Amino acid sequence: MANIEKNNSAFVAYTSRDRFLADLISEGVAKANRKLHNLRYEPWEFNDIAGNPLISPVVDAIDESRFIVADVTYLNPNVVYEIGFSIGRSRRCFLVQHTGTEGDKKIARDVGIFDTLGFEPYETADELANTLTAYVDPAPLPFSAQLDRRAPxxxxxxxxxxxxxxxxxxxxxxxxxxxxxxxxxxxxxxxxxxxxxxxxxxxxxxxxxxxxxxxxxxxxxxxxxxxxxxxxxxxxxxxxxxxxxxxxxxxxxxxxxxxxxxxxxxxxxxxxxxxxxxxxQQADPTPLCHPTSLQSLQIGDPTAENEMTTLANYFLNTDQYTRALRGEVNLVVGRKGAGKTALFIQMRDKTRSDKRNVVVDLKPEGYQLLKLKEDILAHLTQGANHHLVTAFWEYLILLEITYKLLEKDRVLHKFNHEIRDLYIDLERTYRVKDFSVEGDFSERLLSLSQRIAQDYVCRFGGTDSTKLTTGQVTELVYSHDVRSLRDQVSAYLAHKGGVWVLFDNLDKGWSTQGVDTVDAMVLRCLIDAGRKIERDMRKCGHAVHCIVFVRNDVYEHLMRQSSDYGKEMRVALDWTDPDMLRELLRLRLVSALGPVYENMTFEQIWPRLCVSHYKGEETSSYVIERALMRPRNVIKIFSHAKGFAANLNHQKIEESDLEKGVRAYSQDLLVELDHELNDVFPIARELLYHFLDSQPEVSPLELRQIISEATISPEDTDRVIDFLLYYGIVGVRASPDEVYYIFNVNYDLKVLQIRAARGGENTRYVMNSAFRPALGIKSCD
The missing domain is CATH 3.40.50.450 (Rossmann fold)
Incomplete structure (x- = not known):
């Protein structure tokens, strides 16, 4: 140790939970140390010094190391923290994993961090020693970003x-x-x-x-x-x-x-x-001295909520957005990742830009209504449920419009004689005893639903099939004089422009047992309440628009529960044109690269950042084909591939980077779609994992056999196949050169069903290329 200089050591982190594995790692490290002369591996036990603060020896060991080695066979919490800490300290973290131990590999797949960093497999102490004595690049992962001061x-x-x-x-x-x-x-x-x-x-x-x-x-x-x-x-x-x-x-x-x-x-x-x-208040971090164009490239986040401050720079104005902005719809429907929240954010910011408008952006989540659902809705008759929940939503929308008016003019009313008295009267009516006006919308919604649930239990207990009169609903729901509040809001709106009430997120947090009839009823009552407020306010000459953003599977469940919901004015965010996705990506690239690229086409920009072809296939087509025609997935694939390229200091995304990026994205997609299927179709739990190592194309009989292995009953098999088609997981081969997925037939499931039925037992179901890397399916194309 005396001859080992600072930074000529490497800290080794691993769990002691599995004694066999810990001994194997210690043996492999010892063998590596006997072969090396200018580097010494130091297992974590050497830093477990009594009397020191718990983290102090680890910090010192990491700071003095040339790089870090961490075994991720088991996800020991301390080791996980040390991996992150090492990267944050600008130390290369070299991960290894024992192939013969299952450990926490399933957890690791669901977590998502470690396979995107990459790891080296080993089976014996000698293999580990050979890995550790081979060259390990000590260059740290590049990170240098300006502080995001708008969302810090x-x-x-x-x-x-x-x-x-x-x-x-x-x-x-x-x-x-x-x-x-x-x-x-x-x-x-x-x-x-x-x-x-x-x-x-x-x-x-x-x-x-x-x-x-x-x-x-x-x-x-x-x-x-x-x-x-x-x-x-x-x-x-x-x-x-x-x-x-x-x-x-x-x-x-x-x-x-x-x-x-x-x-x-x-x-x-x-x-x-x-x-x-x-x-x-401190200065921004020092940028990388010589970053590659990829290392400094930021094209935004796949999750729209994280882009609130930058989305306007590269938002693609679609026809659906234009129609919603004109107030022509009361529902925006789309699959996860199709851009509902992006449209929500852009609509909110665009309408807010006119200071005369009142914009109420609400993002309730299902769990905030759980108390209401468990303590009340489970015990009421269907008619009483509908009456109560519609009154609840109407009351809540009215309260939130009032809250926004008071918040918007908290200072202005003191200097504007036209609204001063109206403001004071409205505030007096709004602030009543035992009604909380503090916190954000989530807290107010949670407080209101819990208060109603508690009052119901006190008055009616847990009796089933309870009927409520109009008077009882009024007493239960309202804490205010609603008629006075409505009249005062109406008088106040005479001095404002339009009112926009935008609802997003209601279907988040709903039961993992699928969307049930109560969930659908809650959504249906929200739409009814919104339309009622629109009608009432428009009679008084006010332009009010209530728009609900919802997943398409939830909307279709709603359609099945109601005979007249096809009449709802809606737009569907269904992407069918690959060139639209290229344009979406081009706008983000232009925003990141600067105005010199503004007038360039996608075809001019793309080859500067990514190799033009992957195994003979044009790379933007290769990416879009695996994105299930969802904007979020296009951004994810590009970001994964860019991350691998930046990690290796590549000037552009190379074939190997694209392959690694698609593999990481494929694992993301497998976990995500398995959860999504489980949310809306609980009997299909972990169904996708039963396709592991299957053929890329299967016959109807072979597909049914795979489904039966997932312990799904024969009477449910046809419904499961429909879901696999509906989500784009499998497609139907129509000819040797043509496969139809759901997005190739304008999202009309009936087209795929008929094509499959026509082929009979000769039909071939084709696994989407997006899932093949994660499922170990070898492509045949």
């Missing part, structure tokens, strides 16, 4: 939201900090490169640890610890929250902030906000 905080959200998660995000809003987030409802897996980029551009990072050993908790905690490691390594203000009863890993035990009640979180975020403010 990054949050890792838990899969299942509840009161605590609501407090976390709402208090950030109260601190007037916009935030970007990883939301598992939007992205099934977290890319390491995206996490690095997000943390690097943040002035503060907020993560939480969940208690318990459920798989969902382990997945969330793994992501949180990796991001926390990145943040601490980069020296960012970091708030790591955990319940006082949670089992906290040793490496973060000294820095975690515990809570037992919501007020504790409020206190922690208050201190965190001051740290963020101080960090924002």
């Amino acid at each position: 905080v990054y949050v890792v959200e838990p899969t299942t939201k509840g009161g605590i998660a609501t407090v976390m995000t709402s208090r950030l809003k109260k601190a007037r900090y916009k935030y970007r987030s990883f939301n598992p409802a939007e992205d099934a897996r977290l890319s390491a490169f995206d996490a690095i980029r997000q943390v690097a551009s943040s002035a503060g990072v907020m993560v939480s640890l969940l208690d318990g050993l459920r798989e969902e908790s382990i997945i969330h905690n793994t992501r949180s610890l990796f991001v926390a490691g990145l943040s601490y390594g980069m020296g960012k203000p970091t708030l790591l929250l955990a319940h006082a009863t949670a089992d906290v890993p040793l490496d973060v035990r000294d820095s975690v902030r515990t809570f037992t009640r919501p007020d504790d979180i409020v206190t922690h975020i208050a201190g965190f906000s001051l740290e963020v403010t101080e960090h924002l």
